[in-house]
Amino acid sequence: MRTQRNSWALLIPAMIVLILIGVVIVKGLQSSTNMHATHGNRIKIVTSLNTYGEMAKAVVGNKGSVTSVLTKATIDPHDFEPTATTARLYQQADVIISNGGGYDAWSTKLAQANEQAQAINVGQLYAYQDGENEHFWYKADVTKRVTQALVKKLTQAQPTAQAYFERNAQAYLNKQNHLNKERAKVGKLLAGKTILVTEPVFNNALANDNVTIADQAFSMAVEEGETPTPTAVRAWQRLIDQGKVALVIENKQTTSQTVDAALRYAKKRGVPVVSVTETKPDGLSFAAWQTNQFKAIEKVLK
Structure with a gap:
């Protein structure tokens, strides 16, 4: 009996430690899951093309930051090879904008890998079908469609800022007149x-x-x-x-x-x-x- 008691005495602290570790792990996972709404209350946006990056900056305003992967006109999106740094950007993003339509397949794949992020695929906004023209940024209503999608996704991240995002989107659209x-x-x-x-x-x-x-x-x-x-x-x-x-x-x-x-x-x-x-x-x-x-x-x- 004494031996059993000593065994339990040793087991109880070990079990407590395991429980605490479990709590830490769960909290960590929750923190990772909710990272998109809690890191300094700023939304992290990543876009494949700087054209969409400009639209995102206009709408998110001071509520977040925007990083565009392709920022030089000399880079061909078809031939771009993402690096580990690119993958990390996408993994840490709250909102991701890809062109879609096979134009930036690397971006759509990295977006799919981040299940917690809100993804905007511009091709899907146009119900793109194989064989159609994937240069969506030349469509007359692209700014309206992308900014509307941004307002929706950003509002999901910060519901209290919906009116702010809507005003910013309209101000950007006015600049396209x-x-x-x-x-x-x-x-x-x-x-x-x-x-x-x-x-x-x-x-x-x-x-x-x-x-x-x-x-x-x-x-x-x-x-x-x-x-x-x-x-x-x-x-x-x-x-x-x-x-x-x-x-x-x-x-x-x-x-x-x-x-x-x-x-x-x-x-x-x-x-x-x-x-x-x-x-x-x-x-x-x-x-x-x-x-x-x-x-x-x-x-x-x-």
Whole structure:
């Protein structure tokens, strides 16, 4: 009996220690689960593209911080390889914004790995289907859709700040008014015209303009990193020779000998070429970047 009593005397403190360890572990897990609402009461947002990062900063205001992974226009999102630092950013995030549509597959995968974060997939906001154009930031209503999604997700993290987030979102949308007017002006100038593009980057910006984007076999080959076939090249040249092309839109971030030759062919025959970029240039706001490109189109059309 004495021996049993001594055994229990030794076991009881050990059991207490185990219980305390269990409590600590549970608390730690709860802390990790609730980290998104408790670390200094500031919301951590991570975005794959700096375009969405700008929108997130505008809406979250002083209630959180925003980190964009791709901040340089020279980086190709398709070829980007995430590092351990990137993965850590995503794991510690409260809200994650990915483009989706296969454009930044690394971002969507890292977002899925963080089950506690609120994820915004822009492709899902547009019910994206395979084969559709994934350059969503060129859609006319992208700022409205993304800011609305942000208000919803941020409010879930800080319910008492809903009105604050809504005001910030509206203020940001108001800053897009000049861009919207310029977009509408160019839409009227393009109505009924035929254009060529070296890559379907800008196509979403023209979706509602009643403009014909011809010879898409050429641009889709460039998009896939392939060389356009001789048939596609001849079709490109034939349209220009027939005088049917109002202008050519070039993604100046992607070039090749075939693309350069196609652009020279257009310029030699008096068809204007307008350069656009796939990613937001450093130092420019989203509205300024987009407006500048529309103004360049307006200039050549006039």
